[in-house]
Amino acid sequence: MRNRLCWIVAAAILAPAAAMAGVSVQASLDRTALAMEESLVLQVTLRGGKGEVDTDGISDFKVLSRGSSTSIRMVNGQFSQETVYTYALVPLREGRLTIPPLPVQADGETLRTPELSAIVTRMPADRSRMDPQDLFVEADVSETAPFESQQIRYTFRVWQRARIANAKFQRPDFPGFTVRELEERKEYNAVSGGLDFRVTEVAFLLIPVGGGKKTIPSAVLTCDVVRQSGRRDSFFEDPFFGMRSGRLAPRVLRTEPVAVFVKPLPPYTGQGKFSGLVGRFDIDAELASSEVRVGDSTTFAFTIRGAGNIMDAGPPEIRLGDAFKVYDDTPEEEIRLTGEGYSGKKVFRSALVPVAAGTYDLGSLEWVYFDVSRGGYVVRKTPAFSLSVRPADRTEDIRAASPAPSPSKSEVAFVGRDILPLKDGRDAVSERRPISSALFAAMLALPPFLWAAARFAMARLKKETDPGRMMAEKAEKAMREAASLSPSDDDFWGCLYRGLVAAVLSRTGSAGLSLTSAEVSGILIHQGFTGEAAEAAATLLERIESARYGGGVRDRDAGEALLEETRRMVRKLLP
């Protein structure tokens, strides 16, 4: 079981490598003769790897990618990878159309497909089997001569009696319009030429930008028509199986281009200011109270409602002079996108705060828009308003002195939209250079170097101040001096003594000048030496002391023998 798993894993890892061993490319068409209303399927097959097909060279067809599929097979123990790129080609003209060799980038090399060609005729070859009245498309606009900025509706419809599959709709470009697809796609039944059809409708909202003639190019629908067989001879003639066994006929359907003549808005010569809105609108205005005190506020609400480019509506111009302060609130919008375009209402509210007492005639407000149904400018007027302003209440001062009731809290909302100001200052033009990668790497590498240097210096310093180390050096020095002296010399024995004592003390890491033989024995046992070795060192010390102070034998041979013995002991004791 484990072996089998290993084989599977190895196969999965090695498959891509094995598959890339040899790369080849092929191309094929599903047929070589078709009509203008039909489409071809081009398949580019890349064996032994994955690549990228450049279809830019195809100029006689419109190319629609239908995706790619990859498969890996194992035949006779060899893995092979195959990637198939599929494209739908819609002919752009009649005649013998050519698909030139297409470059395919794979594995660092450029392969080329063979040249292919197809004959495109006006009528389908098997027209008799496909009734054109079973399936057709159309497109129209709700208004062929709209005004600039007027909303119009572009509708694309598919009329079908035949069953279709794999439908793909390519919307046209709408040059000279701003476009918004209307969400709902309708489906309904309708009668045309005495026949029942199923109709699918796709709609777009268009708003012309600028005047003049504008042509909306064809919308294209590519699909496969499910061919109905006249008789069902066998079980496999069932449409369900027919779809699987290639009984689909590809079709390409185009609408006629739609011409729209956009009329520019006539110049506005009336009084007041044109609001810029085009459509059908109404206005309303309301003053919250007609009587206020100086310093108090009253709200003036101005409402625009209707259909058209209402989202572009701006606040009205309220001219009240110096007697009032005006504070605009955030406009309230209720705008919907319906099948006929944008409609709804926009409410502008302003707080009016009088600064002086008196009676003010605010007059009426004029507002101008372009009415598309009338084809001219329309001036709307609000009713005239008057406002009586009384002097501020004297009790206000008293109220200010007494604890004020806590005001009701509300969310602070933006009342205007703008950006914050420029940034000034000299540092705006004094650029600090960023750290380069090399400098950054050097700055990272510096601390380890400094660390190593510091550790080295510390080790050297420690070596110089360590008592154990100092005693070891002292022992070696004493032994060297002893070697240079004669046993008849008193210093010779003193050197042997100092050397042995210093060697013993170097084990403890402490400084000192003299030790007794008992201390030597005790120290060495404590330091982990055997009793025998400790005893030998203690005995040696006693013999040196005896020779040094007891006036024992000091002949040359005995002295040199003791020197050699002491030297061996010192070597043994030094750490």
Next chain:
Amino acid sequence: MKKKMLRYGLAAALILLLAGSPAFAGDDPEALFRKGVAAYEAGEFRQSAQAFQTLADRGIQTGKLCYNLGNAYLKQGSLGHAVLWYERALRRMPHDPDLRFNHDYALSLTRDEQGPEASFRRILFFWKYLFTPEQIQWLSVFLNGALWLALLPRRGLRSTRRKTLAGAIFLLAAVSVLTAGHNAYEAAFVKEGVILAEEAPVRSGLTDRATELFRLHAGARVRIEREKEGYYRVRYSEEKFGWIERSSVGEI
């Protein structure tokens, strides 16, 4: 005659030398900056943007200058350029409140719905977005120094407290160095751009005859994957990518 020619030659050389110097080439940076600010305050946004752009073209691209360029372009009505310069400013001063406010405002004017940012990544690698790349570099240098300092005493790591401290410094230093490395990789190999044109088609190939796949509008942010024959291969989202004319995109 020879002396006269020598004098003319010296004069010509001096003129050439002066002409090449920055003072002779035009306004000095501070004067040009003040000119841009004055033009902005006078409502001359085009002149303001030109002055700031001249400075930027000279290689001066501080956060403040990028911010001011974003403002000038936005006031001028060039949304794509405004978003581009705000994005550049964000790389230099990511926490500036004015910049974030104006950038949000500019983004609210764009037409394409940008997919959700990788918020999970932002939470997981929060420090990367908390500091600028330069700050991350300095932080790495500082933490690296602190780490080696903590390792210096021979008996420094014998106590548990010191071991914990050194471990924590090591962890922080490793994270900051890796982040600095990732930032350097991103700066070298990961390119992002902003759509400058009001509306730009993204196509299936490198010609204007290639099939139009979708359209992007000014201010939309894209990842630039490749460049070939005057076109960028851009990716807008996981499934939306294609070729777009190079002039329609500004590299951040």
